[in-house]
Amino acid sequence: MQDLKKSYQNTTYKLGNHSPRNVAVLKEAFENVDANLESDIYGTGAIIEDFQAKIATTLGKEAAVFFPSGTMAQQIALRIWADKKQNPKIGYHPLSHLEIHEQDGLRELQHIEPILLCDADKLITLADIKALDASVSCVLLELPQREIGGQLPSFEELEEISHYCRENGIQLHLDGARLWEITPYYQKSTEEISALFDSVYVSFYKGLGGIAGAILAGDEDFVKEAKVWKRRYGGDLISLYPYILSADYYYDKRIGKMGHYYEAAKELAGRFNACSGVSTLPEVPVSNMFHVYFDESAEVIESILAKIHAETGVGCSGYLQVKPDGRCAFELSLGDAITEVPAEKLAQVFEQLGNMK
Amino acid sequence: MQDLKKSYQNTTYKLGNHSPRNVAVLKEAFENVDANLESDIYGTGAIIEDFQAKIATTLGKEAAVFFPSGTMAQQIALRIWADKKQNPKIGYHPLSHLEIHEQDGLRELQHIEPILLCDADKLITLADIKALDASVSCVLLELPQREIGGQLPSFEELEEISHYCRENGIQLHLDGARLWEITPYYQKSTEEISALFDSVYVSFYKGLGGIAGAILAGDEDFVKEAKVWKRRYGGDLISLYPYILSADYYYDKRIGKMGHYYEAAKELAGRFNACSGVSTLPEVPVSNMFHVYFDESAEVIESILAKIHAETGVGCSGYLQVKPDGRCAFELSLGDAITEVPAEKLAQVFEQLGNMK
Structure with a gap:
């Protein structure tokens, strides 16, 4: 999991949260x-x-x-x-x-x-x-x-x-x-x-x-x-x-941006759900947050995410949580960071995620 | 006691502590x-x-x-x-x-x-x-x-x-x-x-x-x-x-100034003890702190301190604690503030305190 964390930290852009906690x-x-x-x-x-x-x-x-x-x-x-x-x-x-x-x-x-x-x-x-x-x-x-x-x-x-x-x-x-x-x-x-x-x-x-x-x-x-x-x-x-x-x-x-974060969450969740083997919980977010689930094991997803991080410069997650049913997941909370991700980089992320099989 | 507090807050210099907590x-x-x-x-x-x-x-x-x-x-x-x-x-x-x-x-x-x-x-x-x-x-x-x-x-x-x-x-x-x-x-x-x-x-x-x-x-x-x-x-x-x-x-x-604060406390306590009706606990400080006791009631000392504050611009204390024996006292902890009090102003403080009877 250290590789995933490191690859995430090295990305220029992040999907979730605001600016870095520094x-x-x-x-x-x-x-x-x-x-x-x-x-x-x-x-x-x-x-x-x-x-x-x-x-x-x-x-x-x-x-x-x-x-x-x-x-x-x-x-x-x-x-x-x-x-x-x-x-x-x-x-x-x-x-x-x-x-x-x-x-x-x-x-x-x-x-x-x-x-x-x-x-x-x-x-x-x-x-x-x-x-x-x-x-x-x-x-x-x-x-x-x-x-x-x-x-x-x-x-x-x-x-x-x-x-x-x-x-x-x-x-x-x-x-x-x-x-x-x-x-x-x-x-x-x-x-x-x-x-x-x-x-x-x-x-x-x-x-x-x-x-x-x-x-x-x-x-x-x-x-x-x-x-x-x-x-x-x-x-x-x-x-x-x-x-x-x-x-x-x-x-x-x-406080005035909560609507934007919510809309961004719904849009992003839709894009995750469009990828085969990927789903979000809830399917349609009701706030700025959702969890992203993968049908594959954490080992497989780790290396896919690390590759996406390295190739697109966009950080999806620095960790994966293994679920009791063998799937793995991470949490996303949308904030200011998503607005800084260039559209073409974001498209690359979902292109790679969509083609991971 | 509000007058004493206010007069203390209005002073340019303070006997105790460091700079204001701002x-x-x-x-x-x-x-x-x-x-x-x-x-x-x-x-x-x-x-x-x-x-x-x-x-x-x-x-x-x-x-x-x-x-x-x-x-x-x-x-x-x-x-x-x-x-x-x-x-x-x-x-x-x-x-x-x-x-x-x-x-x-x-x-x-x-x-x-x-x-x-x-x-x-x-x-x-x-x-x-x-x-x-x-x-x-x-x-x-x-x-x-x-x-x-x-x-x-x-x-x-x-x-x-x-x-x-x-x-x-x-x-x-x-x-x-x-x-x-x-x-x-x-x-x-x-x-x-x-x-x-x-x-x-x-x-x-x-x-x-x-x-x-x-x-x-x-x-x-x-x-x-x-x-x-x-x-x-x-x-x-x-x-x-x-x-x-x-x-x-x-x-x-x-951390390297603790010796200075200690010496300043001993010197200042000595000057308080030289005033009639004023004493410190301990008589000779063993750290940067001591309590200043007055034989008179808080009402009397309040107006004397407020007058000293107004006339010298040096703050002694913003409060007085009434003790069970009828005396009153305040606490002093020496820090950087004492080094900024001009010597002649400090002399005025003790001149007035020494002549309060």
Whole structure:
């Protein structure tokens, strides 16, 4: 896999993401910031308070708190709801970030008992939640469900889920790591989507391309409690401004481009699907992301991709994930990078992919 | 107290700290960093690995891991030692950062039972630790003990404590938030001091004046486990380079100045002590820090300090803490700022303070 990674890194253009994750990201964000601007201090000061207010408004929530990471923000959200209901059981998807990427922090630090709501390759449905019989304090929904290519329920089903949870005393939390990216498909604002949830986490380094950082939003009491937990976790840094100012900068720079990224994803997925032995999940993307599946083994695809990288200068992926059924796949999230790939180079990529048999 | 704060903010010079905590701190650190330098990614990459290795070497430990905060780093250190000894009891000072500034994170997240080792106004002694009868898994020593003005035990007593703990199966952890700052008094290297401890936490924004961030160092197994906990806490950010590169920059810039800061502290404390009704704790500083106590009430001292600020342009403090005995005090940590105060202005400050009766 090292060869694939290396060949990817050596390409001039990339299909996915924005520019490379290097120090230029910070330099661009800070270029026009006044050097005399005072740091935030332990969660106070204009830099952090203004940005929290801005995102709270965008999400239609009473209040918001900036966190260094979504991992910290979401564990805390679930703990607050578990405490409120005096019930440590919460429901989420088996491939939730909390389940597979956090070294069991939720269980180890918060003693929460997750209930896995559905099969790993499916979306959570209203029926899955009804089957819980209101035995959980909270349900977490991730929109879009990243690990299955970024799939979404219909907005009508979301509304039904929200209604059911409210009627049955279940708190509903949104893992909105990619919330900005789904507004074009739903044709709803972030506020309209967030209105279905009691608490919302959003991220600033995925579709928006900031350096790092997250916001957790909800009502005043919820956010007040979240700030106490933020201090307990060691997330209440003396200065978070390197993340906050860059989050704000890239939010303003890219929030209006989510429709373009979504259209680019649909177009690119169509081109992958036109190649024999290649398919995307979902077949038609509902956000800026999708997974690209190959019917051949990772060994075969690795060398094909490495050759494409070398010959076209366009990077498809630096890795391949082997799936249980023997196929292999990689993830693509469309951003600014795709706009820089020359049309003839992109055509070469798909010509080679289409002729790989 | 708002008047005092405002008058302090309006002064041209300050007695304590370095330059103001504003965006210039970041801009200076990044001015000469190559924009093409690749970000660290979730704890990997040259930026983070090289800095961890550099500080591990400085501390004479096998390995080190960079954390966004000391709060996170220290809770994790104590949990690892508690697990190793299968004993949730750890001993520390009643005014430890963990006890008074972390919203009880250690108890809430780690279920550790702290044993307070001595009276709040005293230093922990070997006798205090012996009195535990080896009933704790770990003892945390903070050097210098910040909340009592930054006091230190003798190095000989430290050696005895270390020897006793090793003989009796007690892990010894160093809260070295201000470790760099005590090397001139002990006339020992950070490696010599750290050698007495099983694990060491150091900070990069106090004496060194970085933006934020901490390092936890120890043996390979300890650091490996700390990295798992770092992910659980949500401290394993995709990019920590804003803190790491600035920590490295200010480490190099200021590590050689600790002797100057220490000398400046001793001189300044002497001048405070020469004023009637004013005294410092400790009387003779053992690092760059000390507390300034006034025999009068906070109301009286507030207006005197505000007047000094307005008339001399030199800021002493923006706050006063009222003590149980009715006196009031503020903290001073000497850094680069003191070197910029003109001698005649400083003389005015002490002339006014000396004549306040």
